[in-house]
Amino acid sequence: MNIKFWRFFFGFLVLSSALVWLFVFLAPDDKFHLVACSVGQGDAILAYYKDNQVLIDGGPGNRVLDCLSRHMPFWDRKIEMVVLTHPEADHFGGLIEVFKRYNVEAFLVSPLESSSQGYQLLKEEVGSRGVRVIEPDRGKNIGVGLMHFVILYPSHQFLAENSSLDTTSRNNQNVSVLGARTTNRGLNEFSINLILSFGEFDALLTGDIVPSASGEVEDAFKSVLMLIKDGRVEYLKVPHHGSKNGLTQDLLELVRPKIAVISVGKNSYGHPSPEILKMLKDTGASVFQTKEMGDVEVVSDGLGWRIR
Numbered sequence: 503m504n505i506k507f508w509r510f511f512f513g514f515l516v517l518s519s520a521l522v523w524l525f526v527f528l529a530p531d532d533k534f535h536l537v538a539c540s541v542g543q544g545d546a547i548l549a550y551y552k553d554n555q556v557l558i559d560g561g562p563g564n565r566v567l568d569c570l571s572r573h574m575p576f577w578d579r580k581i582e583m584v585v586l587t588h589p590e591a592d593h594f595g596g597l598i599e600v601f602k603r604y605n606v607e608a609f610l611v612s613p614l615e616s617s618s619q620g621y622q623l624l625k626e627e628v629g630s631r632g633v634r635v636i637e638p639d640r641g642k643n644i645g646v647g648l649m650h651f652v653i654l655y656p657s658h659q660f661l662a663e664n665s666s667l668d669t670t671s672r673n674n675q676n677v678s679v680l681g682a683r684t685t686n687r688g689l690n691e692f693s694i695n696l697i698l699s700f701g702e703f704d705a706l707l708t709g710d711i712v713p714s715a716s717g718e719v720e721d722a723f724k725s726v727l728m729l730i731k732d733g734r735v736e737y738l739k740v741p742h743h744g745s746k747n748g749l750t751q752d753l754l755e756l757v758r759p760k761i762a763v764i765s766v767g768k769n770s771y772g773h774p775s776p777e778i779l780k781m782l783k784d785t786g787a788s789v790f791q792t793k794e795m796g797d798v799e800v801v802s803d804g805l806g807w808r809i810r
Contacts, residue, residue, distance in 0.1 A: 534649070534700040535810075536737065538790075538798040539569035542767035544592035547707065547739065548573055549698060554647035556698075558585040558707055560596030567599055569797060582646045583608040583636075587694045587709030589616035589681075594624055601627045610636045610644070612656065612692055614665060615681035625680045635680065638694050640722050648700060648804075652729070654722035655695040655715065664691075688712065690742065695719050697726060697735070701804020704730050705737035706757055708749075712742070716750045723756060734758040736807055737800060738787070739765070744774020754785055761809075762787040763798050 532552065539546040541561030548569060549556045555574060560566045581604045586594050589612075598620065600606070609628055615621075628635070636644070640657035643650070665685035685692070693709030711719060727733050738759035741748030743766040762782045764774050774791065782789050790798045790809070799810040 532803075534703065534802045534804065535573065536698070536705060536800045536802075537569065537573055538739070538763045538765050538792055539566055540767075540792045540796040540798075541565040541569065541596065541765070543743065543769045543773070544595065544767070545587070545709070545739075545743075545765045546596060547765070549649060550574070551647050551649055551700065553578060554649065555581045556583045556585065556646050556649060556651075557581055557597075557600065559587055559593040559709070560584075560598075560600055562592040562595040564596050564599050566596035567603070570600070570604075572797065573799075579603070580605045580607065583610060583644070585609075585694060585696075586611040587707075588612065588689045588692050589614055589618075589621050590689055590710070591618060591620055593709070595620060598624050598627055601631060601633070606631070606633050608634045608636055610638060610694065611680065612638055612661065612694065613679060613682040614661075614689060614692055615668065615684050616689070621681070628680060640718075641725070650699045652697045652699075652726055653694065654697060654706075654726075655711070655719045656692050657718075660718070661692070691715050693741075695722075697723075697730070699729070700802060702731045703737070703802040703804060703807055704735045705739070706735045706759070707739045708741040710742040710745075710748065712747055713750050716753045720753055720756055723753075734760075736802075737761045737763065739763055740774070740778065740782070742773075743769070743771075744778045744791075745771065746775035746777050749778055749781065751781060754781055758785060759787045761800065761807075762789045764789065764791045766791055766793050768793065 534551045537548040544561035545559040546561040546566040547558040584606050638653045642653045665683040690710040690712050693711045698705045735757045744764040766773050801810050
């Protein structure tokens, strides 16, 4: 009787100790992490500090789930905010399963419609879960823990002037209805651009912004210069997978990034463009590509930073 009891007791202690050490090793540290996930030819960026996570885009398929598993504790099934920069498959494809498997509190997304079947599935999934939908507007501030986001583009005015409400949405009182607006312009022109700040570390996240919209992004960036140390960003997410129809010389010279990250996979488009790579090199930015490195992770304490 006593032998069985002590065996059980010591077994319980061993199991308890193992669980404690497992928690210690897997629990988030006290640093900010910005991860460009390796998802192939698409975008997915995970920003997190302790138990607060923000996912910007979800890539073309479900490889984003592997990235989340690598960087989030297995017991954490909540994502504080998901951002969809624009409704194209290489940015929203993986979000369908993300919404199914995680409790997402808020969804920052433009009201633009996409006719693809995948986007209709995403809309149904978001709608069925009662997720709070946030519509972008220039200058809007969003805080998630100690992470701070400022939306640079697009503005409500740009959306209103370059898209129209569809017939089923004109009488809807909710201005943030997914797919409420249609446009004849390219969806890349509406890509959400935002500044992500943690302490003195600043990142410019650009989606697939095109040169025709870069002027507005530049103007918006100038309006928040006083909030950014030295008037330059540490981190630039290079637009549109390094396409020559993405980053402009003017925007690059304005933001002067120390790190330039290109989310790209095997493709037939010639991404990243040699011209873009030369532009980045000439400005002195350190360039990292997900197709070469896998996940590109930057770690910061709010003052300094390093590549992991």
